[in-house]
Amino acid sequence: MIRLTRPFFDDAELQASARVIASGMLVQGAEVAAFEASVARALSASTASSGLTCLAVTNGTVALELALATTPCGDRVGVGTDDEVIVPAVTWPSPGHAAILRGATPVLVDIDPHTWCVDVKAVEEALTPRTRAIIAIDQFGVPADVPGLRTRARDVDLIEDAACALGSSLDGVACGLLGDVATYSFHPRKVITTGEGGMVLTRDALRAERVQALRNHGQHSPGVFRAAGPNARLSELHAALGVAQMQKLETILARRRALAEVFQSGLALAWQRAPQGATVNHQTLGFVLPAPRTGPFAGDRRGARDALLAALRAQGVEAGILSYALHRLPQFARFAVNGVRRFPVAEAVVDGGVAVPLHPLLGEAEVAQILDALRREAGWALGVEVFA
Numbered sequence: 001m002i003r004l005t006r007p008f009f010d011d012a013e014l015q016a017s018a019r020v021i022a023s024g025m026l027v028q029g030a031e032v033a034a035f036e037a038s039v040a041r042a043l044s045a046s047t048a049s050s051g052l053t054c055l056a057v058t059n060g061t062v063a064l065e066l067a068l069a070t071t072p073c074g075d076r077v078g079v080g081t082d083d084e085v086i087v088p089a090v091t092w093p094s095p096g097h098a099a100i101l102r103g104a105t106p107v108l109v110d111i112d113p114h115t116w117c118v119d120v121k122a123v124e125e126a127l128t129p130r131t132r133a134i135i136a137i138d139q140f141g142v143p144a145d146v147p148g149l150r151t152r153a154r155d156v157d158l159i160e161d162a163a164c165a166l167g168s169s170l171d172g173v174a175c176g177l178l179g180d181v182a183t184y185s186f187h188p189r190k191v192i193t194t195g196e197g198g199m200v201l202t203r204d205a206l207r208a209e210r211v212q213a214l215r216n217h218g219q220h221s222p223g224v225f226r227a228a229g230p231n232a233r234l235s236e237l238h239a240a241l242g243v244a245q246m247q248k249l250e251t252i253l254a255r256r257r258a259l260a261e262v263f264q265s266g267l268a269l270a271w272q273r274a275p276q277g278a279t280v281n282h283q284t285l286g287f288v289l290p291a292p293r294t295g296p297f298a299g300d301r302r303g304a305r306d307a308l309l310a311a312l313r314a315q316g317v318e319a320g321i322l323s324y325a326l327h328r329l330p331q332f333a334r335f336a337v338n339g340v341r342r343f344p345v346a347e348a349v350v351d352g353g354v355a356v357p358l359h360p361l362l363g364e365a366e367v368a369q370i371l372d373a374l375r376r377e378a379g380w381a382l383g384v385e386v387f388a
């Protein structure tokens with residue numbers, strides 16, 4: 001089976017793990033600092049990187065929860081609030097969950113039909129005096145229009161969920177530096193992986209100080225606890241993997257970009273598009289199927305998509321769904337504000353979305369096999385406009 005993704009590991013990761021085991025330091029040693037420094041170094045060539053702090057944490061979900069704790073939405077937690085956090089309707093649920101876990105209302109908004117990032121106009125319409133933060137997701141590595149959001153919501157904190165976007169940029173500004181505070185994930189589906197792992201990034205010293213304390217049980221200095229915080233510290237083993245992975249970042253990005261070009265130029269499907277000025281990392285390569293006009297799945301985009309996934313799998317190609325529509329999940333639907341809105345683009349992208357295998361270890365024969373299988377099974381969708 002050609003896997004959807006595989007970590008790009010070799011002797012470097014084995015040696016990194018052995019180094020930590022030999023050191024006897026499994027937590028709070030040198031590796032976390034080295035990993036944070038390596039990410040900061042990689043971003044230092046970008047515009048707007050001065051004063052950056054990178055804080056490694058246990059995963060991208062916790063990173064979002066800590067990032068949100070640096071916004072006004074975090075101030076009154078436990079008191080009962082009517083705070084609102086705007087979240088795109090299409091995503092792995094973590095950004096929306098972060099809002100709920102801080103006692104806020106996650107206000108869902110539709111996405112752009114081409115970039116699949118949050119629709120700036122929809123955000124503008126959703127703003128209220130209670131909006132405390134906007135979580136803009138660099139969807140699958142494609143940068144969100146954070147500058148556009150900033151001009152429309154000047155007084156609202158902008159969290160950039162760059163979980164998928166290490167290595168991407170918009171107009172020379174690296175993803176991770178676009179928001180007031182940003183997050184990465186290092187889950188195995190991401191561009192580099194530490195197994196589980198995440199990071200909070202900010203150029204704001206006060207936010208950095210808050211996250212630094214919060215990730216370590218709310219300790220501001222040894223033994224001084226000023227706020228309730230989780231243990232969100234990344235272990236030395238995970239961080240050492242990160243150090244090894246960061247040394248390969250440019251190789252990984254180059255390979256991903258070359259592969260994406262082969263797929264996109266080879267098949268006229270409705271691939272995700274990048275906005276002008278963007279450089280993308282191709283963390284996920286996906287397209288949306290049109291709703292078939294005829295045949296057993298006429299008008300049933302989701303049925304056609306699931307049949308395609310099964311057919312690809314039968315031919316040795318693991319493809320996957322793209323993401324989730326949060327307004328369909330009970331924990332989001334129970335907020336009245338999400339019941340009165342419509343999310344047509346989100347539904348089309350979620351129901352018709354297909355992620356194809358893409359990782360640096362894919363060989364030429366495998367790429368040819370994927371292209372052949374897609375031509376055979378999704379030939380009916382080639383050249384069909386999905387979002388007119």
Ligand SMILES: Cc1ncc(COP(=O)(O)O)c(C=O)c1O
Binds near residue numbers: 060062094187198
């Ligand atoms: C957009 C987005 N945000 C947050 C997360 C959560 O990251 P993690 O799996 O590291 O908790 C993911 C994970 O897939 C994601 O895609």
